[in-house]
Amino acid sequence: MSSSPLSSLASSPLSSVGSRxxxxxxxxxxxxxxxxxSGNVSHVRVAEDDQDRExxxxxxxxxxxxxxxxxxxYLDLHAxxxxxxxxxxxxxxxxxxxxxxxxxxxxxxxxxxxxxxSVSAGIPDFRSSTGLFKTLRGEHKLxxxxxxxxxASVYRNDNDTKEFHSMVRKLSHMVKNAEPTPFHHMLATLxxxxxxxxxxxxxxxxxxxxxKPLATQVPLAKKGPWPRTVQLHGGLQKMVCTKCRDLKxxxxxLFEGSEAPCCKECEDIDLVRTVSGMRSHGIGRLRPRIVLYxxxxxxEEAIGAVNAYDIKNRPDAVIVVGxxxxxxxxxxxxxxxxAVTRDRRGGFTAWINLDSEPSGVDLANCWDLVxxxxxxxxxxxxxxPHWDDKDCGEYKMVDGEKVDTKKIVAVVVDSKPAVAINNxxxxxxxxxxxxxxxTPMSSILKLKQPKLEHSNSFLAPTSKPEYTKDGKLKxxxxxxxxxxxxxxxxxxxAFPTTKKGTVKTPTKGNAMFPGLVKKAPTTPMRPVSPxxxxxxxxxxxxxxxxxxxxxxxxxxxxxxxxxxxxxxxxS
Numbered sequence: 383m384s385s386s387p388l389s390s391l392a393s394s395p396l397s398s399v400g401s402r403x404x405x406x407x408x409x410x411x412x413x414x415x416x417x418x419x420s421g422n423v424s425h426v427r428v429a430e431d432d433q434d435r436e437x438x439x440x441x442x443x444x445x446x447x448x449x450x451x452x453x454x455x456y457l458d459l460h461a462x463x464x465x466x467x468x469x470x471x472x473x474x475x476x477x478x479x480x481x482x483x484x485x486x487x488x489x490x491x492x493x494x495x496x497x498x499x500s501v502s503a504g505i506p507d508f509r510s511s512t513g514l515f516k517t518l519r520g521e522h523k524l525x526x527x528x529x530x531x532x533x534a535s536v537y538r539n540d541n542d543t544k545e546f547h548s549m550v551r552k553l554s555h556m557v558k559n560a561e562p563t564p565f566h567h568m569l570a571t572l573x574x575x576x577x578x579x580x581x582x583x584x585x586x587x588x589x590x591x592x593x594k595p596l597a598t599q600v601p602l603a604k605k606g607p608w609p610r611t612v613q614l615h616g617g618l619q620k621m622v623c624t625k626c627r628d629l630k631x632x633x634x635x636l637f638e639g640s641e642a643p644c645c646k647e648c649e650d651i652d653l654v655r656t657v658s659g660m661r662s663h664g665i666g667r668l669r670p671r672i673v674l675y676x677x678x679x680x681x682e683e684a685i686g687a688v689n690a691y692d693i694k695n696r697p698d699a700v701i702v703v704g705x706x707x708x709x710x711x712x713x714x715x716x717x718x719x720x721a722v723t724r725d726r727r728g729g730f731t732a733w734i735n736l737d738s739e740p741s742g743v744d745l746a747n748c749w750d751l752v753x754x755x756x757x758x759x760x761x762x763x764x765x766x767p768h769w770d771d772k773d774c775g776e777y778k779m780v781d782g783e784k785v786d787t788k789k790i791v792a793v794v795v796d797s798k799p800a801v802a803i804n805n806x807x808x809x810x811x812x813x814x815x816x817x818x819x820x821t822p823m824s825s826i827l828k829l830k831q832p833k834l835e836h837s838n839s840f841l842a843p844t845s846k847p848e849y850t851k852d853g854k855l856k857x858x859x860x861x862x863x864x865x866x867x868x869x870x871x872x873x874x875x876a877f878p879t880t881k882k883g884t885v886k887t888p889t890k891g892n893a894m895f896p897g898l899v900k901k902a903p904t905t906p907m908r909p910v911s912p913x914x915x916x917x918x919x920x921x922x923x924x925x926x927x928x929x930x931x932x933x934x935x936x937x938x939x940x941x942x943x944x945x946x947x948x949x950x951x952x953s
Contacts, residue, residue, distance in 0.1 A: 459755030488699040498704025534677035540640035570769035625666025642667035
């Protein structure tokens, strides 16, 4: 039996939609684009979740940028100059420019230097084939390496102490004749420009600290501000007493034989105590202020404070040069500095040495660039000016009484003064001044003209001064003197007093008012009527009655007509 069109209509999507229950209020309506049922159900669930959720909307997820992995590049300065391959030369040249740009532009540079930066100055390093550890063994006929002479145990044996003093005395003579290298001058320029945050040096030759911008302080302060250069192992510039800790400039001539020289400060203090009858506290011994192996560093706490301060400030470049990083403490400082620097944007770390970078898990991924070559060649490539080159024309260096004048060659160009151009612009309009209203004539008439006082000096010639017969100048008549406080004689006579306190009346007239004559008393004035004429005559009691006078009108005015009923009154 064939199916009818109605049966096919019942199985259509419209029939299924009509069979569903109506959509409850608050739910999302299905889209009109004919979406599938599964899509509609997902929209309804999202709407239910939005209505059931209470409180503020969820916070937006922060987009975290994925850091690009940092790799280590290698640069060989010797192969750069000898390479004939243009492609390889361009790649190496780009790496060299990256190093030069970092040393020319970075603002907070930290340099951790070893003995390798002083080799070109004539000071041998320690661990190379020509270093002190190998040469000292043959010179002093040591059974072990020359490292033994840099151990704290040299003071336990007289023979070792004697060899140590001989080595220190020879090294001090070498340092006096040494001069700073190009790399030393580059560090001084960075410090002079204010771009060198810190120089951590392991060298005891003090060549770097002899330059003014790289000067340090001994002992190192535990609180800032700190100098640019921090000596990690001390230096041969000072010697210290083992008892009173008094610092003196190093004198190699004192260190001869197996006995350490005595401290003069301790000797003076001990002499005073013994003379005063007090017991002796002993005399200290002098030694170079350098840190030997297996002994305490007196600046350890201060160095830790400086290191923490520099890490907090996050340097933007770290240069490790001329060291093998065999000492664990220096290795830890390098690890922390490189980690902080590479973590910031634009941070740069470099290893510069003739040997390859140190191996180890702790120093893995520490370098952006590993440079194999001489540090002085790096300084020449960077090409920074000398730290004391001041382009300021002619200047004078004053040191006490000596005056040294240095002149710099300059080119003088004749220049004419610039001619000022007088541009006549459009004048800016301004407000017209306010005009006062004219004064009315009535107020002008009320004004009084001030009187002009003419001085006689304008009308007549100046009078000549008058002189007395003796030839003296006459004094001008002054004003009358003020009355004195003494009583007047007339008043005293007018009011004489007696012992009884009565006042005597004068017999003859009035002494105070002599022109006043006493008259007989007069009668009082009579009252005056308002109609009477006033006079100043004597009062007459008979005329005390007032007189009333009625005026008499002689003429009357008769109106031309009389009103009704008023004729009798008018007549």
